[in-house]
Amino acid sequence: MKKINSILVFGFLVLMMSATSLVKDVPVIKWSKMEQLIQAEGDQIRVINFWATWCRPCIAEMPLFEAVNAQEGVEVVFISLDNASDVDPRVTGFITKRNIQSQVYLLDEVDYNKWIDKVSPEWSGAIPASLFINQKTGEKVFHEGELKETELQEIIDKLSNS
Amino acid sequence: MKKIFTFITAFLMVGTMAMAQYQVGDYATDFKLKNIDGKYVSLADNPNNKGYLVIFTCNHCPYSKMYEDRIIALDKKYKAMGYPVVAINPNDPEAQPEDSFENMKIRAKEKGFTFPYLVDETQEITKTYGATRTPHVFLLTKERDRYKVAYIGAIDNNHQDASKATERYVEMAMTDVMAGKSVRQNFTKAIGCTIKWKAED
Numbered sequence: 001m002k003k004i005n006s007i008l009v010f011g012f013l014v015l016m017m018s019a020t021s022l023v024k025d026v027p028v029i030k031w032s033k034m035e036q037l038i039q040a041e042g043d044q045i046r047v048i049n050f051w052a053t054w055c056r057p058c059i060a061e062m063p064l065f066e067a068v069n070a071q072e073g074v075e076v077v078f079i080s081l082d083n084a085s086d087v088d089p090r091v092t093g094f095i096t097k098r099n100i101q102s103q104v105y106l107l108d109e110v111d112y113n114k115w116i117d118k119v120s121p122e123w124s125g126a127i128p129a130s131l132f133i134n135q136k137t138g139e140k141v142f143h144e145g146e147l148k149e150t151e152l153q154e155i156i157d158k159l160s161n162s
Numbered sequence: 163m164k165k166i167f168t169f170i171t172a173f174l175m176v177g178t179m180a181m182a183q184y185q186v187g188d189y190a191t192d193f194k195l196k197n198i199d200g201k202y203v204s205l206a207d208n209p210n211n212k213g214y215l216v217i218f219t220c221n222h223c224p225y226s227k228m229y230e231d232r233i234i235a236l237d238k239k240y241k242a243m244g245y246p247v248v249a250i251n252p253n254d255p256e257a258q259p260e261d262s263f264e265n266m267k268i269r270a271k272e273k274g275f276t277f278p279y280l281v282d283e284t285q286e287i288t289k290t291y292g293a294t295r296t297p298h299v300f301l302l303t304k305e306r307d308r309y310k311v312a313y314i315g316a317i318d319n320n321h322q323d324a325s326k327a328t329e330r331y332v333e334m335a336m337t338d339v340m341a342g343k344s345v346r347q348n349f350t351k352a353i354g355c356t357i358k359w360k361a362e363d
Contacts, residue, residue: 050353054224056258057356081353083322111319111328116351125316126295126356144294145356 024096028084029105031115037077037105038119042135045159047076050107050119050129053094054082057146058128062100064149065130068156069102076102081127084108134159183292186348190216190302190309193287195250195280198267203248203278205302205309212244213303213312213339215332218293220251221269222260223355226296228321230273233297236317237277240336245301247277252288252296257358288357295354301335301345312339315350 037048049065051058062078069076078100080091087106095104109115116125120142123129132141132155139162141155184190192205205214217233219226237247255262263281270279282288291300292314301313313335318327335345 052224055355110322112352113316113319113329113331113350116353123351124294125351125353127353128356 022096023089023092024100024104026080026087026091026095026104026106028087028108031107031109031118033105034079034107034109034115035118037079038131038133040135041138044073044075044135045156046133046135047074047156048079048119048131048133049076050079050081050127050131052081052127053086053090055127061128061146061152062098064147064152066100066102067149068152071156073160074156078102078104080104080106082106132156132159134162137162184290184300184311184314186311186314186345188311189305190300190311191287191290192309193282195282195287196263197278197280198263198270203280205248206307210244211246211304213301213309215240215245215247216291216300216302217247217249217297218252218288218291218295218300218357219249219297220253220258220261220355221265222253222258223296225321225352225354229297229317232317232324234273234276236332241276243336243340245336245339249275249277249279250282250287250293251279252282252285252293253358254285254360256360261358285357285360294357295352296357297354299332301332301339303339313345313348316352319350319352321352 037046040046047065047068051062065076065078068074082091084106091104091106112125116123119131120140122142123144126144128146129144130142130147132143134140139159141159143155194202194204197203215236219229219233233247233249240246251261251266253261259265266279266281293300297317299313299315299317300311302309303312313332315331317332318324318330320327331347331350334347338345
């Protein structure tokens with residue numbers, strides 16, 4: 001009995017350790033890094049999605065963005081607008097549990113009025129919000145609000161062919 | 163020539179947009195919306211008021227919650243000067259049950275709201291005003307029997323900590339209004355929750 005117990009304890013510890021080592025990292029960034037993400041040249045369609053762990057429509061559309069991230073030539077970057085103090089364990093735990101494969105950052109810039117227009121003048125500030133960038137042509141498409149699968153694909157297709 | 167075309171196109175697009183969206187300087191419509199006490203509230207109810215702080219907000223949104231105490235403080239401060247707060251919940255309770263009429267009553271009681279907390283059941287006023295997120299402030303100043311939009315935007319520039327806000331937009335706007343000046347910073351943006359619109363038929 002004691003042996004079984006110790007096996008269980010050992011097994012539990014191994015599980016705990018492996019879970020800990022697999023927790024995904026979420027770098028906390030400032031506007032300068034955000035600007036680089038928007039302006040970087042390359043040969044991909046970069047999709048920048050603004051979200052937060054408390055935002056239900058944001059979470060609802062995340063699997064769709066994960067799916068397009070797996071497409072060739074498309075790269076999704078999730079920008080969490082959670083409080084920086086919540087990055088660990090709230091945000092890291094969230095993306096680990098949901099096994100998010102796209103890159104995730106937390107943007108720590110609370111003076112929103114200073115930068116929302118720089119992402120897009122079309123953005124009122126509501127989330128979710130997404131910025132699509134054709135890195136070859138520099139063309140951008142902005143969308144505020146939750147996206148449906150077909151809408152998301154349409155925007156990517158349109159930008160790819162621009 | 164191209165510029166003119168772009169201008170005309172932009173003008174036509176704005177003209178054909180289904181939703182009117184107020185801009186600073188526009189005249190805002192009055193409304194008749196149900197308060198949490200079951201009575202209907204209109205801007206014209208109190209002819210002594212000089213204007214209103216119309217704030218679209220709700221129960222569920224974390225940003226709205228973080229600003230509740232500040233909204234109460236704004237009401238206390240500016241009601242005495244003739245500019246009370248009128249809060250409007252724009253959300254469809256079917257899309258967000260936490261924003262139901264019953265939950266509005268509970269939240270208002272818990273927080274001790276000092277102002278009307280109205281429900282925009284048809285979402286028409288929300289669309290007409292052009293509120294897109296919660297919380298979203300529209301400062302109205304009365305001109306004879308009309309209400310002119312003097313400021314649209316956020317309450318301040320730090321949702322996390324009121325004491326760390328370096329720009330208190332609504333208070334700055336009110337200072338200008340009280341001084342009889344036009345509002346210097348009359349439009350600001352902030353991160354907020356989307357309006358939970360009713361499903362389209």
